[in-house]
Amino acid sequence: xxxxxxxxxxxxxxxxxxxxxxxxxxxxxxxxxxxxxxxxxxxxxxxxxxxxxxxxxxxxxxxxxxxxxxxxxxxxxxxxxxxxxxxxxxxxxxxxxxxxxxxxxxxxxxxxxxxxxxxxxxxxxxxxxxxxxxxxxxxxxxxxxxxxxxxxxxxxxxxxxxxxxxxxxxxxxxxxxxxxxxxxxxxxxxxxxxxxxxxxxxxxxxxxxxxxxxxxxxxxxxxxxxxxxxxxxxxxxxxxxxxxxxxxxxxxxxxxxxxxxxxxxxxxxxxxxxxxxxxxxxxxxxxxxxxxxxxxxxxxxxxxxxxxxxxxxxxxxxxxxxxxxxxxxxxxxxxxxxxxxxxxxxxxxxxxxxxxxxxxxxxxxxxxxxxxxxxxxxxxxxxxxxxxxxxxxxxxxxxxxxxxxxxxxxxxxxxxxxxxxxxxxxxxxxxxxxxxxxxxxxxxxxxxxxxxxxxxxxxxxxxxxxxxxxxxxxxxxxxxxxxxxxxxxxxxxxxxxxxxxxxxxxxxxxxxxxxxxxxxxxxxxxxxxxxxxxxxxxxxxxxxxxxxxxxxxxxxxxxxxxxxxxxxxxxxxxxxxxxxxxxxxxxxxxxxxxxxxxxxxxxxxxxxxxxxxxxxxxxxxxxxxxxxxxxxxxxxxxxxxxxxxxxxxxxxxxxxxxxxxxx
Amino acid sequence: xxxxxxxxxxxxxxxxxxxxxxxxxxxxxxxxxxxxxxxxxxxxxxxxxxxxxxxxxxxxxxxxxxxxxxxxxxxxxxxxxxxxxxxxxxxxxxxxxxxxxxxxxxxxxxxxxxxxxxxxxxxxxxxxxxxxxxxxxxxxxxxxxxxxxxxxxxxxxxxxxxxxxxxxxxxxxxxxxxxxxxxxxxxxxxxxxxxxxxxxxxxxxxxxxxxxxxxxxxxxxxxxxxxxxxxxxxxxxxxxxxxxxxxxxxxxxxxxxxxxxxxxx
Numbered sequence: 001x002x003x004x005x006x007x008x009x010x011x012x013x014x015x016x017x018x019x020x021x022x023x024x025x026x027x028x029x030x031x032x033x034x035x036x037x038x039x040x041x042x043x044x045x046x047x048x049x050x051x052x053x054x055x056x057x058x059x060x061x062x063x064x065x066x067x068x069x070x071x072x073x074x075x076x077x078x079x080x081x082x083x084x085x086x087x088x089x090x091x092x093x094x095x096x097x098x099x100x101x102x103x104x105x106x107x108x109x110x111x112x113x114x115x116x117x118x119x120x121x122x123x124x125x126x127x128x129x130x131x132x133x134x135x136x137x138x139x140x141x142x143x144x145x146x147x148x149x150x151x152x153x154x155x156x157x158x159x160x161x162x163x164x165x166x167x168x169x170x171x172x173x174x175x176x177x178x179x180x181x182x183x184x185x186x187x188x189x190x191x192x193x194x195x196x197x198x199x200x201x202x203x204x205x206x207x208x209x210x211x212x213x214x215x216x217x218x219x220x221x222x223x224x225x226x227x228x229x230x231x232x233x234x235x236x237x238x239x240x241x242x243x244x245x246x247x248x249x250x251x252x253x254x255x256x257x258x259x260x261x262x263x264x265x266x267x268x269x270x271x272x273x274x275x276x277x278x279x280x281x282x283x284x285x286x287x288x289x290x291x292x293x294x295x296x297x298x299x300x301x302x303x304x305x306x307x308x309x310x311x312x313x314x315x316x317x318x319x320x321x322x323x324x325x326x327x328x329x330x331x332x333x334x335x336x337x338x339x340x341x342x343x344x345x346x347x348x349x350x351x352x353x354x355x356x357x358x359x360x361x362x363x364x365x366x367x368x369x370x371x372x373x374x375x376x377x378x379x380x381x382x383x384x385x386x387x388x389x390x391x392x393x394x395x396x397x398x399x400x401x402x403x404x405x406x407x408x409x410x411x412x413x414x415x416x417x418x419x420x421x422x423x424x425x426x427x428x429x430x431x432x433x434x435x436x437x438x439x440x441x442x443x444x445x446x447x448x449x450x451x452x453x454x455x456x457x458x459x460x461x462x463x464x465x466x467x468x469x470x471x472x473x474x475x476x477x478x479x480x481x482x483x484x485x486x487x488x489x490x491x492x493x494x495x496x497x498x499x500x501x502x503x504x505x506x507x508x509x510x511x512x513x514x515x516x517x518x519x520x521x522x523x524x525x526x527x528x529x530x531x532x533x534x535x536x537x538x539x540x541x542x543x544x545x546x547x548x549x550x551x552x553x554x555x556x557x558x559x560x561x562x563x564x565x566x567x568x569x570x571x572x573x574x575x576x577x578x579x580x581x582x583x584x585x586x587x588x589x590x591x592x593x594x595x596x597x598x599x600x601x602x603x604x605x606x607x608x609x610x611x612x613x614x615x616x617x618x619x620x621x622x623x624x625x626x627x628x629x630x631x632x633x634x635x636x637x638x639x640x641x642x643x644x645x646x647x648x649x650x651x652x653x654x655x656x657x658x659x660x661x662x663x
Numbered sequence: 664x665x666x667x668x669x670x671x672x673x674x675x676x677x678x679x680x681x682x683x684x685x686x687x688x689x690x691x692x693x694x695x696x697x698x699x700x701x702x703x704x705x706x707x708x709x710x711x712x713x714x715x716x717x718x719x720x721x722x723x724x725x726x727x728x729x730x731x732x733x734x735x736x737x738x739x740x741x742x743x744x745x746x747x748x749x750x751x752x753x754x755x756x757x758x759x760x761x762x763x764x765x766x767x768x769x770x771x772x773x774x775x776x777x778x779x780x781x782x783x784x785x786x787x788x789x790x791x792x793x794x795x796x797x798x799x800x801x802x803x804x805x806x807x808x809x810x811x812x813x814x815x816x817x818x819x820x821x822x823x824x825x826x827x828x829x830x831x832x833x834x835x836x837x838x839x840x841x842x843x844x845x846x847x848x849x850x851x852x853x854x855x856x857x858x859x860x861x862x863x864x865x866x867x868x869x870x871x872x873x874x875x876x877x878x879x880x881x882x883x884x885x886x887x888x889x890x891x892x893x894x895x896x897x898x899x900x901x902x903x904x905x906x907x908x909x910x911x912x913x914x915x916x917x918x919x920x921x922x923x924x925x926x927x928x
Contacts, residue, residue: 341832343851345851348883465875466851467882468878468881
């Protein structure tokens with residue numbers, strides 16, 4: 001005979017305000033098999049847990065039901081408490097009477113009735129619970145960081161520092177990401193390259209870090225502690241081990257009219273190129289879309305001038321397979337395309353630029369050597385208009401609903417830098433709100449307004465019209481003065497919204513991890529687990545999780561590293577025992593379960609069975625690899641003969657719950 | 664040949680004959696017959712936003728009702744008529760009070776409550792004919808011609824009621840220009856107001872507006888400008904001070920389809 005204990009939590013007033021907890025405890029106490037039923041203000045507190053532990057010992061309980069919050073919140077807490085009192089942790093059931101009851105109902109009578117029903121269902125289930133023992137699986141002591149921007153670099157450095165091997169996979173020929181393109185950083189105005197490039201060099205020199213540049217992740221299999229990842233190393237037509245990065249090939253290459261993506265297409269590069277002077281790895285790459293040798297078979301200049309013979313026109317893409325214990329996603333962001341914003345005339349005038357383009361125009365290593373000149377006629381601009389929130393905080397389909405977070409601060413930075421270097425230039429900034437939370441951020445913005453006399457105007461720009469004299473008419477409204485304005489500008493700078501990199505979505509599918517509607521990766525808990533994904537062993541670093549500035553990105557990168565290190569430190573991890581198993585006597589080998597398994601956990605084996613007439617027969621039956629199975633239950637539903645069942649969530653347990661609810 | 668009920672509007676029979684004749688001839692060349700109701704009246708000219716002003720909306724409902732009785736969609740071509748008729752249709756289908764007042768005035772056999780589908784002629788080309796199909800039928804393409812599309816303010820707004828295209832970044836006339844072989848020119852003032860009726864009150868203001876439109880198109884290299892609105896055409900030609908030619912889009916369509924000469928006979 002089962003001896004079941006029921007414990008009803010008040011959760012302060014969270015539950016007790018809408019559910020009559022005393023009545024719930026009393027009613028459930030009369031259920032068959034229940035020997036003790038109690039309520040308490042905070043069951044998760046130490047004294048609450050002690051109440052549970054003491055009851056287990058005193059009443060010699062064989063199963064317990066906790067009526068409280070979601071099992072995602074405290075199932076583990078009570079399993080640990082049960083184990084401490086000598087009860088198998090899988091004999092604990094949670095009835096969620098908070099999220100699924102008290103928080104969504106207003107009337108005490110209905111909520112109480114529902115809480116009783118949920119409690120009954122849990123009691124019906126716990127009657128059928130069997131003790132389970134968790135197995136263990138080893139941890140591969142190596143991490144994979146996907147993305148080599150400042151987030152990926154910081155995460156990799158921290159993991160390497162802790163003594164673990166780590167690979168960085170970067171899709172571009174160099175690591176460095178967006179930060180490498182930025183001129184100065186807010187709010188300190190220190191040079192981005194001066195603080196980033198030493199980290200890039202540190203990453204390349206750290207013997208525990210392997211940088212796989214110009215590579216992409218194409219397949220991920222396995223589970224926490226034991227991922228198998230396929231990485232495509234794209235052909236760069238240059239032998240990385242031989243190339244010294246001397247740059248002679250880039251000078252001699254006759255094809256010099258290739259838009260330079262590092263400078264946002266504001267100038268050209270050659271077909272064989274090194275993205276920028278401090279690139280890591282400093283190795284040339286041939287662009288097959290423009291290389292005459294690869295396109296027509298005629299040229300070969302780079303091969304002739306290369307003194308170490310590094311050029312290899314026959315190089316092919318290569319697939320590398322590696323094993324990792326943890327994966328950190330650091331795929332970053334991009335500014336949105338401004339194709340759908342004709343009102344800002346981005347496609348109509350070269351003097352209407354994005355903020356990232358302005359970074360390059362002002363950068364000493366940019367197309368103008370650091371002198372701010374108009375792209376159209378290379379003259380010095382005297383009036384510059386900044387437009388904020390281009391595509392951010394939009395309620396229509398062409399923009400993004402969220403605030404891109406970094407634009408207010410970088411626009412203040414741009415405005416200040418321009419006023420500092422060119423005091424004869426008038427700078428206007430149109431804003432909806434100026435958002436400057438952050439250490440020393442508001443002080444920085446106020447300096448732009450008060451000390452540098454940047455004209456901040458609340459209101460949006462309605463129309464940008466390029467004129468025949470080369471000037472740009474900016475029509476806008478000043479909402480505070482209630483006036484229509486026309487500004488005769490030389491340049492317009494658009495603070496485009498930022499969005500997750502395009503590679504993020506296919507990657508999320510490969511990693512079976514979640515994204516929100518904007519394609520930002522979803523963290524496991526918005527407040528308490530901000531750097532872990534809901535999928536065990538996958539961590540999130542930087543802007544792939546949401547818009548972030550550099551200090552926040554670095555902080556999150558280190559946090560993600562700390563979480564990954566915590567995993568890599570373990571020799572083995574406890575597996576979830578709630579996995580599927582097949583009743584071989586009932587299995588007819590139909591393969592239905594194998595087809596629906598998203599984790600590849602099911603294989604078929606030929607097994608010898610003894611028949612009633614003492615003969616033996618070989619039959620094909622399903623076999624579940626418990627280390628790979630995630631316990632999703634898809635196979636138990638697909639199995640036509642009812643052979644497949646899930647530990648802890650067996651068909652009979654689920655039906656018992658349903659019966660108890662429908663009774 | 665597919666038949667649609669066609670509402671020309673009064674300007675198309677006086678000042679804007681080109682817009683009308685080329686529209687009818689081109690439709691025929693595309694296998695569409697435009698049937699005009701016998702006793703249509705002026706649409707009202709401008710849609711009044713006063714909720715209780717019903718009288719000026721009755722004419723629009725009459726023509727919408729004739730299309731309903733013909734069991735065909737209603738085709739309009741003048742931007743202003745299109746604006747009035749579509750807004751009336753949108754409101755009558757959503758505002759019960761308006762619908763009941765209108766029907767009490769008109770005393771139709773069966774009350775009208777917004778059943779008719781209204782197409783602007785450009786929508787007819789896009790959604791019924793299809794720009795791909797139109798392209799196949801072009802015999803005199805405007806190859807290499809840089810043509811600026813001028814939307815003005817009435818063709819697309821209010822966008823919820825007119826439901827024709829994105830009012831800030833429209834593409835329908837540009838797609839039309841591509842279909843007849845030309846190269847569309849994107850310029851900033853293409854969806855701004857030409858000055859409209861203000862030319863009667865304050866000519867200087869109308870001159871300022873229409874010259875801003877024309878200069879903006881010229882600056883982006885346009886060789887000609889096309890519109891669907893008689894009032895826009897008037898302002899751009901008479902008030903802008905620009906030499907840039909302005910045509911109705913139907914004239915280019917007729918020329919592209921090779922029916923321009925015969926429709927003038």
